[in-house]
Amino acid sequence: MIRDLFSKKKKYATIPSEQAKQEVPEGLMTKCPQCKSIMYIKELRKNQMVCDQCGYHHRVTSSERIAITLDEGSFEEFDAEMISKDPLQFPEYADKSAKDREKTGLNEAIITGKGTIEGMGVVIGVMDPRFRMGSMGSVVGEKMSRAIQRAVDERKPFIMFAASGGARMQEGVFSLMQMAKTSTALNRLHEEGLLFISVMTHPTTGGVSASFASLGDINLAEPQALIGFAGRRIIEQTIRQKLPDDFQTAEFLLKHGQLDQVVARKEMKKTLQNIIDIHRPAHTGIKED
Amino acid sequence: MAEQLPFEKPIIELRNKISELKTFTLEKEIDLSGEIEKLETRLEQLEEDIYGNMGGWERVQIARHSQRPTTMDYIERIFTNFMELHGDRFYGDDEAIVGGIAKFEGEPVTVIGHQRGKGTKENLRRNFGMPHPEGYRKALRLMKQAEKFKRPVICFIDTKGAYPGQSAEERGQSEAIAKNLISMAGLKTPIICIVIGEGGSGGALALGVGDRIYMLENSTYSVISPEGAAALLWKDSGQAKRAAETMKITAPDLKELNLIDDVIPEIRGGAHRNVDTQAGYIRQTLKTALLEMSKYDSGELVNKRYEKFNNIGEFDHVNGVMPAE
Numbered sequence: 001m002i003r004d005l006f007s008k009k010k011k012y013a014t015i016p017s018e019q020a021k022q023e024v025p026e027g028l029m030t031k032c033p034q035c036k037s038i039m040y041i042k043e044l045r046k047n048q049m050v051c052d053q054c055g056y057h058h059r060v061t062s063s064e065r066i067a068i069t070l071d072e073g074s075f076e077e078f079d080a081e082m083i084s085k086d087p088l089q090f091p092e093y094a095d096k097s098a099k100d101r102e103k104t105g106l107n108e109a110i111i112t113g114k115g116t117i118e119g120m121g122v123v124i125g126v127m128d129p130r131f132r133m134g135s136m137g138s139v140v141g142e143k144m145s146r147a148i149q150r151a152v153d154e155r156k157p158f159i160m161f162a163a164s165g166g167a168r169m170q171e172g173v174f175s176l177m178q179m180a181k182t183s184t185a186l187n188r189l190h191e192e193g194l195l196f197i198s199v200m201t202h203p204t205t206g207g208v209s210a211s212f213a214s215l216g217d218i219n220l221a222e223p224q225a226l227i228g229f230a231g232r233r234i235i236e237q238t239i240r241q242k243l244p245d246d247f248q249t250a251e252f253l254l255k256h257g258q259l260d261q262v263v264a265r266k267e268m269k270k271t272l273q274n275i276i277d278i279h280r281p282a283h284t285g286i287k288e289d
Numbered sequence: 290m291a292e293q294l295p296f297e298k299p300i301i302e303l304r305n306k307i308s309e310l311k312t313f314t315l316e317k318e319i320d321l322s323g324e325i326e327k328l329e330t331r332l333e334q335l336e337e338d339i340y341g342n343m344g345g346w347e348r349v350q351i352a353r354h355s356q357r358p359t360t361m362d363y364i365e366r367i368f369t370n371f372m373e374l375h376g377d378r379f380y381g382d383d384e385a386i387v388g389g390i391a392k393f394e395g396e397p398v399t400v401i402g403h404q405r406g407k408g409t410k411e412n413l414r415r416n417f418g419m420p421h422p423e424g425y426r427k428a429l430r431l432m433k434q435a436e437k438f439k440r441p442v443i444c445f446i447d448t449k450g451a452y453p454g455q456s457a458e459e460r461g462q463s464e465a466i467a468k469n470l471i472s473m474a475g476l477k478t479p480i481i482c483i484v485i486g487e488g489g490s491g492g493a494l495a496l497g498v499g500d501r502i503y504m505l506e507n508s509t510y511s512v513i514s515p516e517g518a519a520a521l522l523w524k525d526s527g528q529a530k531r532a533a534e535t536m537k538i539t540a541p542d543l544k545e546l547n548l549i550d551d552v553i554p555e556i557r558g559g560a561h562r563n564v565d566t567q568a569g570y571i572r573q574t575l576k577t578a579l580l581e582m583s584k585y586d587s588g589e590l591v592n593k594r595y596e597k598f599n600n601i602g603e604f605d606h607v608n609g610v611m612p613a614e
């Protein structure tokens with residue numbers, strides 16, 4: 001079921017740069033994969049890509065995510081010019097990366113930077129599954145590690161929106177080691193007593209799920225997001241039985257104690273604001289009457 | 290009788306021929322020593338040629354050899370006073386990971402490793418060395434214990450990967466692995482990791498965030514198995530041989546890419562040919578590593594570990610957004 005939604009979602013999730021946006025004709029209609037309602041893409045976008053009939057969360061791009069999360073005009077991007085190398089000279093990797101750059105207008109599968117949420121400063125990372133399925137290679141690891149260091153230097157909370165199929169196979173053990181690299185960076189943040197909020201969005205799987213995404217002081221997820229370590233097909237082959245429909249959804253993880261909350265997209269900014277507010281260092285202690 | 294790998298066939302045939310001639314000499318009392326000597330020289334040359342020029346796929350086969358020494362084989366030979374400690378204190382005891390306390394050269398240490406079984410029965414009990422979350426949580430418990438008592442941690446890595454199963458997902462396989470990564474990153478005691486067989490993906494890395502990472506010469510470390518990579522890349526898991534070469538997963542490959550600290554040499558033909566000697570090689574490396582680590586206080590160790598992993602990655606820069614032409 002999840003996979004079906006995934007493939008159907010692709011066609012209206014590609015609205016990256018201004019240039020690409022114009023390629024989507026205004027007034028184009030789309031059908032909600034869950035409730036089958038027909039709606040204008042324009043209306044859907046106004047509604048943060050959430051179906052107003054059934055609440056289905058369509059995929060958003062990294063730039064849209066930043067727009068709906070941070071205060072308007074507050075975002076300042078880090079390391080936008082960083083691109084991947086091809087350390088293993090892996091067949092077709094360089095070509096495919098180049099094509100994804102062209103298709104998405106992104107240089108890599110992650111955007112990092114800083115901004116404010118209701119006036120409070122944060123460092124943020126947002127992954128974009130349109131670029132190599134959001135897979136984590138050297139650039140994703142390096143940009144995250146640098147962003148975390150900025151959070152440490154500026155003593156700000158770090159928020160990470162994960163959306164990734166896992167480690168980037170084409171970078172071999174370099175990509176595997178990014179799991180260790182991001183976790184090592186997060187340990188530094190942790191030692192400094194700074195806040196890390198992990199938000200898992202559709203999909204958060206494999207090596208990303210098994211590293212930084214699971215390491216939030218507070219772990220949140222969007223409704224129905226696919227989250228898990230091993231792929232459904234591999235598990236079904238291994239245990240030779242069908243898995244329940246809700247297996248590895250955000251709701252499944254919540255039930256099994258792996259998440260603090262499942263938060264609807266429209267509640268996300270308010271939720272983040274409240275968490276950050278509670279963790280502000282300026283508290284002076286409870287006053288006497 | 291040792292399992293024979295396809296690429297070893299010429300060596301084994303020649304070895305059999307030599308032994309036939311020797312039997313013949315003994316039974317018929319005909320002196321064939323000249324002939325035998327010639328063949329033995331040829332065998333020496335053949336072994337040199339075949340074992341000295343192994344590619345990725347040959348090493349994968351040796352790493353998966355049914356007689357390949359396991360964590361417990363090395364623990365018995367390298368440490369004294371080993372006492373196994375069980376359980377994660379949350380759910381259960383995962384026999385796909387063993388761990389405990391021991392002495393190395395008279396000094397206390399904590400030893401942890403993935404544990405495959407030998408034979409079907411033990412393999413079922415040990416889940417073929419593929420851990421559930423409780424295995425990783427046991428490992429973490431033992432590492433924290435080592436930190437408290439200021440003894441080094443030695444990890445043997447040998448797994449196809451973390452177990453892909455329903456119960457593993459329900460109990461938080463991702464979280465268990467992730468928690469080990471961040472906790473090892475901050476552990477205030479030396480951690481030495483040695484890949485002794487297959488190092489399969491995140492399930493291997495969960496014991497792999499150390500101050501030193503070594504690999505036995507015929508072991509592998511990979512983000513995905515050659516079969517898995519072939520299935521994804523070429524929709525054909527039969528192309529595993531090609532994937533094994535492309536993915537750069539052998540110890541010499543990873544040393545060349547600077548992703549590991551060193552390669553521990555193996556006996557010609559593989560560690561299974563003489564476990565005692567192989568254990569001796571590992572002991573030497575461990576001794577050197579631990580001596581070196583003893584120079585650093587816990588703060589320096591954690592900082593160096595951060596630098597070590599933070600430096601891994603290959604990237605470039607462009608000016609502005611770079612569209613493909």
Ligand SMILES: [Zn+2]
Nearest residue numbers: 032035051054
């Ligand atoms: Zn709907």
